[in-house]
Amino acid sequence: MEYTPKTFTLPSLDGISAKSVEEHLSLYQGYVKNFNTISAKMVEYAQDSEKNAHALSELIRRRSFEFDGMRLHEIYFAQFEDGAKELDANSALGQQMEKEYRQHFTEYFKAIGNMRGPGWALLYWDKEAKQFLAGFSGEQHQGHFVTLPVILALDVWEHAYLLDHGALGKTKYIDAFFKNLNWGVIEKRFEEITK
Ligand SMILES: [Fe+2]
Numbered sequence: 201m202e203y204t205p206k207t208f209t210l211p212s213l214d215g216i217s218a219k220s221v222e223e224h225l226s227l228y229q230g231y232v233k234n235f236n237t238i239s240a241k242m243v244e245y246a247q248d249s250e251k252n253a254h255a256l257s258e259l260i261r262r263r264s265f266e267f268d269g270m271r272l273h274e275i276y277f278a279q280f281e282d283g284a285k286e287l288d289a290n291s292a293l294g295q296q297m298e299k300e301y302r303q304h305f306t307e308y309f310k311a312i313g314n315m316r317g318p319g320w321a322l323l324y325w326d327k328e329a330k331q332f333l334a335g336f337s338g339e340q341h342q343g344h345f346v347t348l349p350v351i352l353a354l355d356v357w358e359h360a361y362l363l364d365h366g367a368l369g370k371t372k373y374i375d376a377f378f379k380n381l382n383w384g385v386i387e388k389r390f391e392e393i394t395k
C-alpha cells in the first residue's frame with residue numbers, strides 16, 4: 201500500500217514562521233515519497249535477492265528511517281492544529297503529569313530536546329507500568345522504546361529552527377514549540393491509549 205502525505209490545518213505560529221513550516225512540510229512529504237519508493241524497490245530487488253543482496257540490505261536498513269520520519273512529523277504537526285492550548289490540570293493527562301513530574305515536565309522535556317545531535321524528544325506511555333517514558337531518538341529511527349506509543353513529539357533537527365533562529369537557536373525554537381503547543385491534542389491521545 202502506498203502512503204499519502206497528510207495535510208494539516210495550521211494557525212500562524214509564534215516564533216515559527218510560515219516559511220519555515222512550509223519548508224518543513226515539504227520535507228515531511230519527502231519522507232512519505234521515499235518510504236513509498238524504497239518499499240517498491242524492495243519488491244523489485246527481492247526478485248533476485250542474491251544478486252541484489254547488498255542493495256536490498258541497505259534499503260531494508262533505511263526504510264524505518266523514512267517511515268519514522270513520516271509518522272513522527274504527522275504526530276508533530278497535528279500538535280499545532282487549532283492553536284495553542286494549555287494543559288488542563290484536571291484532565292487525565294494533567295493528573296498523571298502532576299503525579300510523575302510535579303511541575304517539572306516542561307523543564308525536563310526541554311532538557312531532552314536540547315541534547316546534542318539531530319533527533320526527537322519523545323514522550324511515550326507505557327501501558328504495562330502505567331507510566332510515561334520520555335526519551336531521545338537519534339535521527340528518528342534509533343533509541344525508541346519498542347511497542348510504546350508516542351504521545352508528544354518535539355522535532356529538534358536543525359531544519360526545524362535554522363531558518364527562524366539560526367544554528368544556535370535550538371533553545372529559542374523549543375520555547376516557541378511549547379508556546380504554540382495545543383495540549384488538548386496530547387490530552388486526547390492520552391485518553392485514546394488509556395481507555
Ligand atoms: Fe522535521
